[in-house]
Structure formats: C-alpha cells, structure tokens
Amino acid sequence: xxxxxxxxxxxxxxxxxxxxxxxxxxxxxxxxxxxxxxxxxxxxxxxxxxxxxxxxxxxxxxxxxxxxxxxxxxxxxxxxxxxxxxxxxxxxxxxxxxxxxxxxxxxxxxxxxxxxxxxxxxxxxxxxxxxxxxxxxxxxxxxxxxxxxxxxxxxxxxxxxxxxxxxxxxxxxxxxxxxxxxxxxxxxxxxxxxxxxxxxxxxxxxxxxxxxxxxxxxxxxxxxxxxxxxxxxxxxxxxxxxxxxxxxxxxxxxxxxxxxxxxxxxxxxxxxxxxxxxxxxxxxxxxxxxxxxxxxxxxxxxxxxxxxxxxxxxxxxxxxxxxxxxxxxxxxxxxxxxxxxxxxxxxxxxxxxxxxxxxxxxxxxxxxxxxxxxxxxxxxxxxxxxxxxxxxxxxxxxxxxxxxxxxxxxxxxxxxxxxxxxxxxxxxxxxxxxxxxxxxxxxxxxxxxxxxxxxxxxxxxxxxxxxxxxxxxxxxxxxxxxxxxxxxxxxxxxxxxxxxxxxxxxxxxxxxxxxxxxxxxxxxxxx
Numbered sequence: 001x002x003x004x005x006x007x008x009x010x011x012x013x014x015x016x017x018x019x020x021x022x023x024x025x026x027x028x029x030x031x032x033x034x035x036x037x038x039x040x041x042x043x044x045x046x047x048x049x050x051x052x053x054x055x056x057x058x059x060x061x062x063x064x065x066x067x068x069x070x071x072x073x074x075x076x077x078x079x080x081x082x083x084x085x086x087x088x089x090x091x092x093x094x095x096x097x098x099x100x101x102x103x104x105x106x107x108x109x110x111x112x113x114x115x116x117x118x119x120x121x122x123x124x125x126x127x128x129x130x131x132x133x134x135x136x137x138x139x140x141x142x143x144x145x146x147x148x149x150x151x152x153x154x155x156x157x158x159x160x161x162x163x164x165x166x167x168x169x170x171x172x173x174x175x176x177x178x179x180x181x182x183x184x185x186x187x188x189x190x191x192x193x194x195x196x197x198x199x200x201x202x203x204x205x206x207x208x209x210x211x212x213x214x215x216x217x218x219x220x221x222x223x224x225x226x227x228x229x230x231x232x233x234x235x236x237x238x239x240x241x242x243x244x245x246x247x248x249x250x251x252x253x254x255x256x257x258x259x260x261x262x263x264x265x266x267x268x269x270x271x272x273x274x275x276x277x278x279x280x281x282x283x284x285x286x287x288x289x290x291x292x293x294x295x296x297x298x299x300x301x302x303x304x305x306x307x308x309x310x311x312x313x314x315x316x317x318x319x320x321x322x323x324x325x326x327x328x329x330x331x332x333x334x335x336x337x338x339x340x341x342x343x344x345x346x347x348x349x350x351x352x353x354x355x356x357x358x359x360x361x362x363x364x365x366x367x368x369x370x371x372x373x374x375x376x377x378x379x380x381x382x383x384x385x386x387x388x389x390x391x392x393x394x395x396x397x398x399x400x401x402x403x404x405x406x407x408x409x410x411x412x413x414x415x416x417x418x419x420x421x422x423x424x425x426x427x428x429x430x431x432x433x434x435x436x437x438x439x440x441x442x443x444x445x446x447x448x449x450x451x452x453x454x455x456x457x458x459x460x461x462x463x464x465x466x467x468x469x470x471x472x473x474x475x476x477x478x479x480x481x482x483x484x485x486x487x488x489x490x491x492x493x494x495x496x497x498x499x500x501x502x503x504x505x506x507x508x509x510x511x512x513x514x515x516x517x518x519x520x521x522x523x524x525x526x527x
Contacts, residue, residue, distance in 0.1 A: 097131030218259030249274025295409030
C-alpha cells in the first residue's frame, strides 16, 4: 500500500501520518514498541469480532439469553473487589477531552469525571493528540487555561476521579497504520492514555481507570480482558491493576450482561446504562422489523416498560455479582431563564429518583450545574452509604419479550422536524470538530443524534403515518431537510459545513440499507 504521506516508519509494520511537533513526545520509542506489541497481539481478534458484528446485522440475529453460557449465569461467582475509592460513584460528569472541560469537570461537585474520546468527541487528529496531552497534564496537576476574557482556570486541591472513555470497537484511527491497515481507534486511545499515565497514577496510590463503550457480546468483553492482561504483564503490574466500567448500550449486550461481567471479572467494577445509545441500538438491530418502530424521541423515556426492564435487569445483574450499577445520562442542561430552569431541575430530580428506585448506585450528568440536584437525590436515598450494592429485587423476572417490545406513543410532524433539525445541526458541529452540542435545551452527542436519524430512516422504511395523517416519505423528508438547512444558514454568520452535513444526512436517512454508525461516514470528512 502506497501511503503517499509524510509518514515515518517505526517498524516494518507500523507507520503514521504527520504528528504536530508539540505532541511528538507522546510517540516515544518506548511507546511505539508497546503499541506495536499490543497491535500484534490484538488486531486479528478485533477483525474477527467486527466480522461477527456485521454478520449479525446483515443476516439477522435472534436476540435472547444464551443457552451455551447458562452455566455462567447459574453458578456462584463474584467480580474482584472494587477499590475503596470507587465505591462511591453517586454522580459522574462526562464530557470531551478539551482543556476547559477537563478542568471544570474535575473541579465539579461529583465523584467521577469521564473524559471522553467517544460520543461527545469529534476525533480530528489534532484533537485526539491534544486530548491525550491534556489528560497527562491533568494527572500531573499542571493543566491550566486562560479564556478570552482573561479568566484563569486551574485544578482545585480536591478533584474528581478521572476515567478515560476510549472509542468503540467500530471506529478506526486513520492516522496510524499497522501492516498497511488503519488501526482500531480504541487501541490508540487505550495504549496512549495508559502508557503516559499509569506510573503517575500508581505513584498516587490509584490506577488507570477506563470506560468501555458499545460492547455487543461477552466475546468482545473477553477481548478487552486480554488487552488489559497483556498490558499489565508487559509492564510487570499485578493482574487487576487496570479497572473498567462497561457501558451496556446495545441491545445484544443486554442479553449477555452476566457473561460480560464474568469475562472481565478481574478488571470490571461496574456496568452503566447507556440509555441513548441503547435506544439507537434497539432501532438499528431491528431496523427491518415493522413491529419495532418507536414513536417521537421525546416519548421514549426511562419509565417505558422496555427501558425500565433494561435498567432493573442491569441493577440485579450487577449487584448479584458484586458490581456497581450506574444509571444513565440526563441530557438536560441548565437554562438562564429562572422559570425554565426550575422545570429542568425538576425533570433531573425525577429522573434520578427513578434511577434510585430501580436500584442504581450512581448516575451521569452532562453539565456541572446539575451536580447538586443529582447528588442530593442520591445522598438522601443512601443516607451514609456510598452505594446500594446490597439492593436486590428478588422477585424480578425479565423476559426476552420485556426487553424487545417497543413502547407506543405519538408520531408527530414536530417530532419529525425536530429529528431532522437535531441531526443536521449535530452533524455540522461534528464536522466542524465539536462533538458535544447544546440544542434546544439538551446536550446532544453522537448517541442522541443517532436516535434522531435512525428514527427518520425507520419511519420512511416502514411507511409510517404521522398523527396528522401525513405519510412519511422520502420526498417529504427531503423537503423538510432542505427547508431546515436554508433556515439555519440564513440565521448564522460564520464559516459552516451545512452543505456537507445536509448531503451526508440525506444519505443516512434515504439509503435503502441502514448505515450502522453515522460516525463511520462522517469520519471520512474530517482531518
């Protein structure tokens, strides 16, 4: 393969595109040796897992609890003990690996900050490397920032615990090549964060902590276990030094939660309800089934039976095996209007009360201004306890049908227009390098945008009629998309990529075949 790039050869197998000078220290010889070793060990397994995923999606799959792993579900075992500092994770904040965000999040009144290379992040090469640089500075406590108004940002004496969320298995890193092929983005994210931070963290009597997204099977969990064990052995560390939380945010994974915990039992500490990606996965994995069509996005809430079943099953599964059960993201953000803000806080509180009642040990927020209401809800419920890991709903029985039966609700013209508006605005922001975008009072990321564009595709595919009687057709959607694009362009005064975003969105929602991830196509359009 002729790269025709300014590529530097590292070994016979490993090469890369141009690295900005200020980040070249990240690519030391020792780091490259480690990366090369991990790729040599893990890439072939990754390729097999991706083939398995594609086969399930293309050929259909009977989603159910696995007969071949029934013995794991029925036998008596626990995950390794959770480190003491991770027993209280009542509120976690998430956000992209950008300097100001990192400082504000670590200084927030929360237990954990999940620094994100995934759904709230647009992975331009510059931003990927800058993110790693900032996280190293954060762990060294040398990170600071002065904004345009001269306001200075620095870390408080006490800060939240840092977790690093790597990219999903499906996302590649097109700037690094192994044997003339692009590498899994997750392995760049993992190896670089680990290599540059593990010793700093161990010296502070803590360890490298990771969030693992979008797993679809226990085989994928086993692959990550092998990555962790290989890394620990490579650096002479005790097995189980690395700790991880796995997001249960795909429909296939909800049927294999015990097996996922078992496969990672030396390293895992929690599962998390990634509710927005889970809703997207519900649509995607059953996209050709006309009986699985979901209503307006705002009607698909966690009190609906299929989502409440998912939440409660996750809680029971985790607590049975000694793991924490984390709740999901509230996408609301504070409003500057006092009356509107009261309503936002009430919605947040009610959402968190539902999670507490379901048995969750903690939750996610997207904005520091929501920390107090979320934390007070969990503190009040737990009294002096850090979690409710002893909670078990012994009468709970969740069937395949509980998880696979969609909720009913309205399908409205406003819902269709909002889906197009959100998808278009988010895609444009992502192409401009911003993966976390406030739109209409909600913090939108890849997961919420995926729901919006998947819902449009599903309504077209299955000839859905809106409540007003209007049939959802390609023609109608194209007309609304053009109208929304022109309105947005008219209302802004900046450099933009709405033409590119509109063209991409049209492909995503009008193609005959469902495109598995919008980021796969969008990634080709960024540097």
